Structures are given as structure tokens and as C-alpha cells.
Amino acid sequence: MKLTEDQVRWVAHLARLDLSTPEITALTPQLAAIVDYVDQLAQLDTQGIEPLAHALPVHNVFRDDEPTPSLTVAEALANAPRKLGDCYAVPAVMD
């Protein structure tokens, strides 16, 4: 099944990526070719195989809950594109 421009638009929405019409037009055949290529995995027999998300047998790693110094508010906000006092500024989400 070939990937369509509508599917690409939907995925861009899921990814919160604003793509222009020319970008959608260019991306669709590129992604379709890549998806075609990765479709080869369907031929691989993985019956009874556990998924492997991580090469190390590491699970949750805990440390003691000890307070340690962290970034100051000023340091944490230093790279914020917009701030308001000690907060990150965003457009209003409610009227």
C-alpha cells in the first residue's frame, strides 16, 4: 500500500510539524520509498520472539532520594525564547 499525501499530512499533525505543501509533495514519495524498504521486515519470521527495546539488561535504576543542588530559575530560563517573570511564556490556552 503506497503512502498518500493525506497520510503524510496526518502524521505531520501527530508530530506537531508544520509542513508546507511543497514539503508534503517532496516528502511523500521519499517516505513511501523508505516505508516500502522497511516493509521487508514482514518477511522475517519473528514468531515467539520477545521485542528487544534495549541492548542492556538494565531496568529501573534508583538512587537515594537526597536533595542536591539543581539549576537556578535564572539558569533554567536563560534559554527560554519568551519568559514572563519566573515563568515560560506561552500563548493563552483559555479565554
Add this chain to the structure above:
Amino acid sequence: MNLTQLPASALVSLLRRGEVSSRLLTQACLDACQSLDSKIGAFLHLDAEAVLTAADAIDARRARGEPLGLLAGLPVAIKDNLCQKGVPTTCASKMLANFRPPYTAHVVERVAAEDGVPFGKTNLDEFAMGSSTENSAFQKTRNPWDLERIPGGSSGGSAAAVAGCLTPLSLGSDTGGSIRQPASLCGIVGLKPSYGRVSRYGLVAFASSLDQVGPFAHDVAGAALLLQTIAGHDRRDSTSVNQPVPDYMASLETPLAGLRVGVAREFFGPGLDSEVEQAVRNSLEVYRSLGATIVDVTLPTSPHAIATYYLVATAEASSNLARYDGVHYGHRTAEKTNLINLYCKSRGEGFGAEVKRRIMLGTYALSSGYIDAYYTKALKARRLILNDFNRIFASCDVLAGPTAPTAAFKLGEKASDPLSMYLSDIYTISCNLAGISGLSIPCGFTASGLPIGLQLQGPAMAEETVLRAARMHEKATAWHTHRPTLS
């Protein structure tokens, strides 16, 4: 020979004996950058005053008779996806063009703690996504062996900086071959440590189950020295393995008795350039002449490795890069809009084409209705790939083969065909999926004078074996002594 052309191991001896000061060496590297980097384009950021200040501080400690750390004043260039407090860290992305991290990566702290001089920030494919460094939002980096060609990627700036003799050492990161492939294409040594061997604290995340930081150097001793510097446990990275770090330097010159070198027949299939194949086969003869046994092995899942990798890596990337929202740091659209559109516009404006492509592929692979067929299927294939390696490392100590299917290609050659660019990672990506160790060493040149790399892979945490096996080859050949002619 010019000071900047010496390998790190020779320079450390000169520094320790006081025959060369860190300032003299650092200035020589700055001079080399001044005259050559306008052609190579390895560096995105280099603060001459700051690096000389760091060098002077080390020299002052030497003058006071204080013991010096492992690096004894050597400059080490840093890939620009590693954070250095207050220093631009852009990931070669417009998204982070003005980002100055509030903290320093573990590996950069380790370099400084062992008296290395963090020597500028090097170019990369945007967010380390690419195999040619052409995906940088800021500049192209050129291969010092042929300025019309790419240096490989994504750590192309770090590789070109060492190959072009602008710095004796550099750090890169490797998610699917981003250290080994550029090392191969630039004729130097590059090592991807096992997953968990080196802390990723302060490495800007691309694909968290695959990313590792590792060294570039002219020779194996230099790579061992820098690995020694950065390896070890760090509680700030929960995937960092708490195991003792062997003394890589101490054992390096001791050949491995009874070495078994595995050769996978899948590595010599279609797509492999004949000159690369010949050089690799010559290297196998080198091992045979040193008394090693060549063992024929198979990696039956390897034909599926690229598909597996590009699903796992992009899925993880789409999740990791969700943090760039135009709110906390990074690019924010100037457009006045609502919150959702602020995210979409800021990301659409800040990311380049390849990053968008990978976020899209990863989002698709994780989306409802497709996750089982793509992401989960890839994770199952990943286990089969790991099983392949576990099986072959019962019969061999290292696996030898080409690092890349061809020598360096020309700028622009693969830029319009993302899939063909992905296929150039064929020999390197399985190593990341399995979390094992791998390195590339120079093993010859094409007729037109382009370097060829030999990849050696070993089991997880077997860096010592891989380095010693690499050193055996290096000692019997002279490929690592060649330097490009640049004027």
C-alpha cells in the same frame, strides 16, 4: 614533521617531558585551523582565547610540579551535540542556533578533569542524523583527503578535524555508525564503545537506546587514551554501566595469542566496492600472518538490519525531539498564534529536511494501527540481530569487515536520495542495535588516494580486546601514518 601531524600518544610524551607546552601545541592547532579550516569547515565554534587560557592553566600546573591527568594538555575537539556550559551547542540545527547549555556533558568534564583542552565545537549532520555531514544547517565539511568529497557523518567535523591535523583528538557520537564511518572515510581511528560504557549525560539525545560517545584519533593508542578518559560509571546517566574500566593503555602493545577473527560472508555481498573489498581481504591476510585464525561466520538477520535500525532510531528520535516545542529553549516562531500552532510552526521552521523526514518516519512507525507492523516488529528483529552476535562471539573474538561499502563519495552525490544514504550505513548499524563495541582503523587507500577503513567489532564491554586486535594490525602496517596534503 609538523607538531600538529603527530599522533596523540607522541604528543603526550612530549608534553609530559616538558619538551612541548600545552600552549605551544594548542597555538599550533589554532594556527592550523586558521590556515586550513576555511577549506575543511570542521569547526562551528572555536574560541581561541578560551582554549589558550585552558592550555595556560595546565602549563602552570605542570610548572608547579603538580601531577597531570591522562591528556596532559592535549586539545580535544568536541562534536557540537555535546553540551559545554555557556558555549554554543547547536547540533548544527537552526533549532538550537542560539542555545547555550547551563551544564557540561560528562565526557567534556572528563576531558577537562584529565587535563585535556576542550578545543572548539565541530560540525555534524543536524541532530546527528546523516552519513555525510551535509545535513548541517550551517556549513559543509569537506574530506581533507579530497575537498570535493564528504567526510562521512554524522561526526564529520570531528573526523575531518583529526584527519586534517587541526587537533590530535576529538569526540564524536555514534548512533548507527556516526563515528566509525567518518573515521573510515577520513583515514583515522574511530571507536564506538559498548552501550553503557560511556555516560551520555549532556549528549543531546537522538536515539537513546543506540547513542554512544566515542573517540577519534590518528592511531589506536590515541583512541585508547581518549576512551580511558571518558569511560566509566556516571550516576547521571541511568544506562551507564557500573563496571570497572580496564587499563586500555597498559595492555595495548600485548598481542592477543590465539586471536580468532570472524568474517561474516554477508559483509562481502553486492554494493561493496571492489577496492574496499580488496583492502579488507588484505587486512585479513595481515591477521593470518600474525597467527590469527580466520573464522567463517554468518549473520543471517543482517539483511534486515537497516530496516530495523531506521524504524527503531526514528521512533526514538520522534519521541526525543518532541522536547523542541518553542517554549523551553530553542527556536520559536515569530508568528502570533495559538499554542498548538506555536509548536507546529516553531518545529517546522527550526528543523531541517532530514530531521523532519526522520520525525515523520518515527511518528508513523509509532502511530496507532502501524506500531505492531513497524516498531514492535523492528524490536523483534533487533533481538534476532543480538542473538546473531551472541552466537558468533562464541566462535570468534572479533568480527572483521569493511566499515563502509565505498570510500568517500562526492558532495551532493546522495543528497537527493535519502534511502541510498541510509544504505551506506549497512556495516555499522547492527553494532548499535546489539549494544556491542566497534572501531574503524585505516587499512588502505583507493587508487585515487581515498582512505579505506577496516571495522572490528567485539562483544559488549570488550573494548580492550578490540583495541588490542586493532593495534596488532596497525603495528604490522603503516596506514595510520599517512596524512593528507593540504596547503
